[in-house]
Amino acid sequence: MFDMRAQNANLSLPDPFLIRTHFRLTASLHLFHVGDVSPRDGPRPSLSLSRKSQMNLRYLWHFVPKVIRVQCYRVLIKIGELVFPPPFAGYLYRLPFGLYARRSPCPPSNEVEALRLVEQYTLIPSPLFVDEYQAETPVLIMTALPGKSLVQVYHRLSHPQRAQLSKDLKNVLLQLRHVPNRTLHAFANAHGGPLNETPLRLETYGPFELISDFNASLAYRCKRNETKEKISKVHARQYRSFFTHANLHPRNIIIENGCLSGIVNWDSAGFYPEYWGFTNIMYGARWNRAIESIMSDVLTEDSSYEEELAAEKLLWSDF
Structure with a gap:
């Protein structure tokens, strides 16, 4: 509650009913307005080139000695620190020429291989791997995507x-299924090493046949026997192995002008059970x-994993 007062005591105040009515109408009109407006304020790369042009420039650039x-x-990193906003979380640097640099405490080999696989076997909009090198920590150079996170x-x-x-997100998940598994294991990261599926654990695990x-390995970390019993039915089933992003958090989904601009942060990608991506x-x-x-609409009839999702939610609450 709040009090309304006029500077002139002789003036009457508007009826509170009118104020409440105005508030409700303007709130509704704002929602209608949102339906006609697309988000257009995402940062665009400082040099906007087609994907084909970026690939050609990358090819020529690698003739230069490393x-x-x-x-x-x-x-470029020093210039980026001066020109662009501070790095995200202290490790992602925006650079000139439509590039990003990411420092990582661990070698970016899995993300490098994942980006190569996505580029080779799918049409999914994602950063192009440009280069990597060792500084104080490993550094990954990749192209930028225009827009902001979901x-x-x-x-x-x-x-x-x-x-x-x-x-579009469902199409992304289905396209990833076209990536062949050339590793020696059924369930492994992009180059056949241990998995690092970040939402549930911080350490790596696997690979598995x-x-x-x-x-x-999932049930091992459950704290409650009740959870193990409830998920045992789902875990008793056989599942195919498919390539998936494994960390499709809303912050890794980039939107520009109301449309999907691309998917970033592929460091957890690998070959997981078929339901995992959904x-x-x-x-x-x-x-x-x-x-x-938005996400639940991805789970349609032909890709419905409702029981698997229920089991996953039990695991999320138990970890």
């Missing part, structure tokens, strides 16, 4: 845009109803 390339990257702009997406985004071993997208969306609605 020692010279590394010196150029160091100069977390930042979801409230400005119209209902048709949200519906289209759900379709059998789905039963993969599921056992259930994993719900992890980062579970605290936001609007985003959760």
Whole structure:
């Protein structure tokens, strides 16, 4: 509650009913307006080129000796620190010429291989791997994607845009299934090493030959026997292995002008059970109803893993 007073005591104040009515109408009109407005404030790369042009420039750039390339990257990082906003979380640097540099405490070999696989076998919009080198920590150089994360702009997406985004995300997951598994293991990261699926654990695990071993690694960390009993039915099933992003959090989904611009942060990608990509997208969306609605629409009849999702939610609450 609040008090309204006029500077002139002789003037009458508007009826509170009119104030409440105005508030409700303007709130509704704002929602209608959102339906006609697309988010257009995402940062664009400082040099906007087609993907084909970027690939051609990368090819030519690698004729330059690596020692010279590394010196150029160091100069670009210094320029980026002066020109662009501070690095995200202290490790992601925006550079001139439509590039990003990411420092990592661990070698970026899995993300490098994942980006190569996505580029070779799919049409998914994602950063192009450009280069890597060792500084104080490993540094990965990649191309930028225009736009902002879904977390930042979801409230400005119209209902048709949200519906289209759900379709686009499902298409991303289905395209990833076309990536062949050339590793020696059924369930492994992009180059056949241990998995690092970040939403559930911080350490690596695997690789595995059998789905039963993969599921056992999940059940091993359960704190409650009740959880193990409830998920045992789902974990008793046999599943195929498919390539998936494994960390499709809303912050890794980039939106520009109301449309999917691309998917970033592929360091957890690998070969997981077939349901993993569809259930994993719900992890980062579970605290936001609007985003959760977008993600849940990805789970349609022909890719429904409702029981698997229920089992995953039990695991999320138990870890």
